Amino acid sequence: MIEFVRAPDERFDNLPGYPFAPRYLVQKNGLRMHYLDEGLRDPAAPVFLCLHGQPSWSYLYRKMIPLFAPHGRVIAPDLFGFGRSDKPVQDDVYTFEFHRSSLIELIDTLDLTNITLVCQDWGGLLGMTIPYQMPRRFARLIVMNTAFPTGEKSLGAGFENWKAFVRSQPDLNVSALFRRGTPVLSEAEADAYGAPFPDIRYKAGVRRFPELMPVAPDSPGADHGRAGRD
Numbered sequence: 023m024i025e026f027v028r029a030p031d032e033r034f035d036n037l038p039g040y041p042f043a044p045r046y047l048v049q050k051n052g053l054r055m056h057y058l059d060e061g062l063r064d065p066a067a068p069v070f071l072c073l074h075g076q077p078s079w080s081y082l083y084r085k086m087i088p089l090f091a092p093h094g095r096v097i098a099p100d101l102f103g104f105g106r107s108d109k110p111v112q113d114d115v116y117t118f119e120f121h122r123s124s125l126i127e128l129i130d131t132l133d134l135t136n137i138t139l140v141c142q143d144w145g146g147l148l149g150m151t152i153p154y155q156m157p158r159r160f161a162r163l164i165v166m167n168t169a170f171p172t173g174e175k176s177l178g179a180g181f182e183n184w185k186a187f188v189r190s191q192p193d194l195n196v197s198a199l200f201r202r203g204t205p206v207l208s209e210a211e212a213d214a215y216g217a218p219f220p221d222i223r224y225k226a227g228v229r230r231f232p233e234l235m236p237v238a239p240d241s242p243g244a245d246h247g248r249a250g251r252d
Contacts, residue, residue, distance in 0.1 A: 023052060024051060024052060024053060024110050024112075024115055025110065025111050025112065026053060026108040026109055026110045026111060027108075027109050027111055027223050027224055028054070028108055028109070029106060029109070029217070029218045029219070029220060029224060030220070033217045033218070033220065034106060034217055034218075037081065037210075037214040037217060038208065038210045038211055038214060039084040039085065039211070040081055040084045040214065042058045042060060042080075042084075042087065043058075044056055044058075044106055045057050045058065045059050046106075047128060047131060047132075049124060049127050049128075049131075050127065051124075053102055053107070053108040053110070053124075054107065054108045055099055055100065055102065055107045055108070055124060055128060056080070056099065056100045056105055056106035056107045057080070057097055057098060057099035057100065057128065058080055058083075058087065058096065058097065058098040058099075059095070059096070059097055060087055060090075060091045060095070060096040060098075061087075061090060061091035061092070061093075061094055061095045061096045062091070062092075062093070062094055062095055063095065064094075064095075066136075067093065067094040067095060067136070068093065068094035068095075068136050068137070068138050068161065068162075069094060069095045069096075069097060069134045069135065069136055069137045069138065070090040070094055070095070070096045070097070070137075070138050070140055071097050071098075071129070071134065071137050071138065071139050071140060071149070072086065072087070072090075072096065072097070072098040072140040072141075072145075073098075073099070073101075073125070073139070073140065073141045073142075073144075073145025073146070073148065073149045074098075074100070074101065074104065074105075074142070074143070074144075074145050075142050075143020075144040075145050075146075075168070076104075076143060076144050076227075076228060076231040076232075077104070077194065077196045077199065077215075077219075077228040077231075078104070078143075078200075078215060079100045079101075079104040079105030079106075079215075079218055080098040080099065080100050080105050081105070081214055081215060081217075082142075083096075083098045083140070086140070090140075094138070097128075097132065097134065099125070099128055100218075101121055101124070101125075101144070101148075101227070102116075102120070102121065102124055102227065103116060103226060103227015103228065103230070104218060104227055104228075105218050106218065109218075109223075109224050109226065109227060110226060110227070111223055111226055112226065113226045113229060113230050115226070116226060116227050116230035116231075116234065117234065117242060118148075118171075118234050118236070118242045118243030118246075119242060119243070121144075121148050121234075122148050122151060122152065122243070122246065125148060125149065125152060126152060126155070126156070129152070129156065129159060134159060135158070135159050136159075136161050137159050137160045137161060138161060138162045138163070138164060139152075139153065139160060139162070139163045139164065139165075140164045140166075141163070141164070141165060141166070141168060142165075142166035142167050142168050143167060143168055144168075144231055145168065146165055146166070146167075146168025146169065147168055147169065147170075147171045147235070147243075147247075150163070150165070150168070150170055150247075150250045150251075151170075151171070151243070151246035151247055151249070151250040152250070153250065154249050154250050154252075155246075155249075170247045170248070170250055170251040171235065171236045171243050171244060171246075171247035172236065172239070172244055172247040172248045172251060173236035173237060173238045173239045173240070173241045173243075173244030173247065173248075174239055174244075174248075177235060177237065181232075181235070184232060185232040185233070185235075188228070188229060188231075188232045189229075189232070189233075192222060192225070192229055193221070193222040193225060194225060194228055194229070195216070196215055196216040196219050196225075196228065197212045197213050197215055197216030198212075198216075200212045200215040200216070
């Protein structure tokens with residue numbers, strides 16, 4: 023069994039712009055993944071699969087979901103370690119394959135087809151490695167500020183600085199990070215981004231993501247990144 027913590031439900035009460043009902047899927051590893059399921063139920067309509075990055079969660083898509091919903095079904099999961107999904111407490115549980123396989127299991131279990139992949143940051147680094155493996159389920163991409171994780175190019179000083187910063191902040195203040203990086207947010211919105219992380223025990227996933235970036239062709243996940251790109 024994987025040891026995990028689960029953010030209290032009351033931390034998600036009355037978040038600004040986030041009226042969506044929670045849904046849950048217990049995966050084969052015993053962990054519970056949270057996702058939103060909004061919009062049309064027409065089998066012929068597209069499915070907008072919205073994947074967030076680090077250290078955000080499905081709250082990121084609160085303004086896009088109402089725009090997509092009249093045109094199709096909207097699925098917005100929280101990766102393990104984020105949002106209302108379970109959060110393993112051991113850092114080493116979080117691997118590229120752990121996250122990628124959990125998304126594949128979600129897609130298979132919900133039997134999603136005609137997918138428009140909406141992705142940014144780690145949502146793209148993971149999500150864009152999946153369509154090549156299940157091409158009949160995907161129809162189109164909406165890609166924002168992300169990349170294929172091929173391990174073939176230097177990630178640059180900016181990423182190395184970010185990686186060092188996160189490593190130095192095991193109890194990263196997520197709300198403060200969003201407040202500083204996105205000053206257009208209200209105080210309540212910035213606090214909503216931090217709602218899933220009551221204390222340091224809930225932040226293993228946040229800490230781990232920069233360490234999972236493929237930095238060489240033989241890094242875990244780099245083979246999937248190249249296959250997805252090709």
